[in-house]
Amino acid sequence: MAKYIVHQSGPLRGEVQISGAKNAVLPLMAAALLSEEECVIRDVPILRDVSLMKKILTSLGSEIHELGENILSVTTKDILSTEADFELVNKMRASILVMGPLLARKGRARIPLPGGCAIGARPIDLHLKGFEALGAQLTVGDDYVEAVAGPQGLIGDTLYLDFPSVGATENIMMAAVLADGVTYIENAAKEPEIVDLANFLNKMGAKIKGAGTDTIKIEGVKTLGGAKHTVVPDRIEAGTFMLAAAITRGAVHICNTLPDHLKPIIAKLRECGVRIEVGDDDLIVRGDLGPQFATDIKTLPYPGFPTDIQSPFMAYLTTVEGSSTVIETVFENRFMHVAQLGKMGASIETAGNKANVRGNAKLRGCQVMATDLRAGAALVLAGLVAEGTTEISEIYHIERGYEKFIEKFSKLGATIVRVDD
């Protein structure tokens, strides 16, 4: 398996272009199933997860062409299968996002139950609750779930999400766009990726209002046409590079980003003493202007502090003055990086979903393992400042979610080498 060798690198300096958001492009691709016309999606990041989603769509009947390095054309004249492939779903949880579109367009969808992953069980009960609210009949087998719409198709209704689940909000929204009547999703997720999906669906002819608030109204329509759309910039990639500038005490200009989506990260880094200049679609992060201090983090659904930035931020907090507390409220097991950072010399104590992070750690490079996408990024950040070299295994996690990862870091002065066993 491939590994990254991360060398202690000086302060990062220079400019980085942020790619289209992984967590936006996956639902956008699934939404293309809803129309028999061509959908063109721009700023598609070149990622393993995007390749997997392409395979899934093709297996369901989509015709996919690359119109350029980051431009995809998806046309689904007819849905040839309403069953997602077991192998593919097992590799990527986001595959469940084809369920809503299949149910909407063909009245039927069958998917293997997605396995949990390193960060938690990640059930899909809220997705299924939404489909049932729209009149679908569910059959849950040992390793699959099937949803079948009633004889009149899906019927709009009002439903409440016990937790503002991102995926459930997206899946239910995509099921409701072709339902008969009006659907209200209450306590909906408000992430920017939800808004991006609603904008794309509305370009296709859907009638969605309220995306980005906790109540989304979807007025069902008969059919959806094709549309062209540019993927929203990846706020988690942007946050990762903001932390790379801070942890290495460097100065990085982050381009093609939406600072409005980064407010919690900007606020927290400013509390630590990092200077951040904010532009319309860019920002400059200065970690080279003086001492940096501890702060406390609590992850929450958007617009709270993003759970996907928790582990990279924790790596940074091991290097500031003083002790910080980090509370993870979104996933039940998202501290897998703590043991790996501990191997590098960090002093972090955890109790349940709370971690106490001691600052001023003298990090030393060693062999560590990426346990999920963002934990892998956290280990790279720690490796940039640790003495010596840090060998990171299981890097497929990282490469599923960060486009041109090494290239972008190397351009900023980092020394990271990818080695294949």
Ligand code: EPZ
């Ligand atoms: C999306 O996952 C993102 N993935 C995740 O990013 C992100 O961490 C997460 O939202 C939270 O922001 C994609 O968009 C592809 P959830 P999702 O449904 O939709 C529980 C990354 O690193 N839950 O909001 O799976 C669930 O167990 C990834 O890019 C239920 O209980 O997240 C979790 O504890 C990691 N029942 C919490 O809600 C359900 O039916 C949040 O999950 C669904 C979720």
